[in-house]
Amino acid sequence: MNPAKRLEIFTRFRAANPHPTTELEYTTPFELLIAVLLSAQSTDVGVNKATRKLYPVANTPAQILALGLDELKTYIATIGLYNTKAKNVIATCQMLVDLYGGEVPRSREALEALPGVGRKTANVVLNTAFGEPTMAVDTHIFRVSNRTGIAPGKTVEVVEHKLLKFVPKEFLQDAHHWLILHGRYTCIARKPLCWNCLIADLCEYRQKTPPPDGL
Template sequence: MNAAGRSEFFARLRAANPAPKTELAYATPFQLLIAVILSAQATDRSVNLATRRLFADAPDAAAMAALGEERLMDYINRIGLYRSKAKNVVATCCLLLERHGGEVPATREALEALPGVGRKTANVVLNVVFGEPTIAVDTHIFRVGNRTGLAPGKTPLAVEEKLLRCVPAEFREHAHHWLILHGRYICKARRPECWRCPVADLCSYRGKTAPPGGSEAS
């Protein structure tokens, strides 16, 4: 996809959703950080179901650290990998209290020093909380980047680096959410819904689909 195509690609996604937001429910930067940690290999819906009660009872780092791992697991035991996530969350809360006064740090280095926080989680927090034009490449963005020809790469980091180079500056702040939502609801893994895709004519995917009951698009 050339520069003109990339610009048009994001212009159309912006027209359809001018102010995209994460689908994780949160009220504070701390709660977003915890929700993103919990969302690894889990759906946003399952995380929101768990955090609704969790954040009501433990809204900040001090309260969540006080829960301890065993009690925290009672809140999140329907989320995948909940045991390791409980361990990481409690350890993260303790470090936030010890090093940052209970607040979420604003640098990648400090975020990635927290247990359970990798590059993707740090990118989400930097983008959503601090407005940095980062792009957290999850399975949806990796798929969209490769399938459409927008930013092909063999690894999430390669796709991220290519997106940061090629996404026009005016779209960079919200590119993360536009691409995730596009991958989640239209450019789906098993069967993309190309017949209702606003950027289908810009996409290089050869297996474009037709509406159910129709023939495959050429």
Template sequence: MNAAKRQKIFTRFKAANPHPTTELEYTTPFELLIAVILSAQATDKSVNLATRKLFPLANTPEKMIALSEAGLMSLIKSIGLYKTKAKNILATCQLLIQHHHSQVPRTRVELEKLPGVGRKTANVILNTAFGEPTIAVDTHIFRVANRTGIAPGKNVRVVEDKLIKCVPIEFRHDAHHWLILHGRYVCMARKPACSCCLINDLCEYEHKNLDNNPVVAMNS
């Protein structure tokens, strides 16, 4: 895909959704960090249902630790892998208190030292909480980047590096959100809604599905 086509694609994404953001509910960087840790192999909807009960009780590392592991697990048990996630969250809270004055660190190196935080989670925090032009490649973004031809690659790191290189700088901060929403609601895995896709004519997917019914536009 050439640069002119990518420019048109992201121009359309911006016109359709000028201020995209995560669908995870949060009010502070700490709450976002916890929500993203919980979101691994879980839907944003399921995480939001849990954090609506969790955050009023524990919205700081100290309060989270005060819940105890059993108390935390009881509040997030509806989410997959909740036992492992509870252990990681409490260990992360200890490190935040001991090494970061209870604040979420603003560098990738320090974020990735936290239990339950890998490169993808660090990218989400850097982008959404701190405004860095990072791109966290999840399954949706990996699929869209490959299927459309925007930034094809054999693994998530290759796709991430290609997106950072090829997405025009003025769109780089919001690219993560546009691509994930597009993959979640339009360019779906089993049956992409090509007939109502706003970049249909620019997409390079060879097997476009033009007979499906319209879906909700990518401005959720």
């Protein structure tokens, strides 16, 4: 894919959705960090249902530590892998209290050192909470990048590197949100909605899905 196509793709994404953001609900960097940690292999909808009950009761590291592991589990029991996630949340909160005065650190290295926080989670927090032009490559972004030809690669790391290199700088801040939303609602895994896609004429996917009968 050439630079002109990429420029047009992101120009269209911006025109359709000028201020994209995560679908996870949060009001502070800490709330975002915990929501992203909980979202692994779970839906944003499911995480939001849990945090709507949790955050009014406890939305700081100290408050969650005061709840304790067993009480925390009652709030997130509807989320997949909640036992492991609860342990990671408690351990993360303890580190935030002990090392950072209860605040979320703004460095990648510090974020990735927190239990349950990997590169993708760190990238989401750095981008969405702190405004850094990072690229949090999840399954949606990986699929869209490869399928469209925007930034093909065999690993998440390769796709992340290519996106940071190829996406025009003016779009880097919001690019990962556009790509996630595109993958979640249009360029879906089994049968992409190519007939209803605003970049179909620019996409390099060969097996484009025809419109359903009657459309």
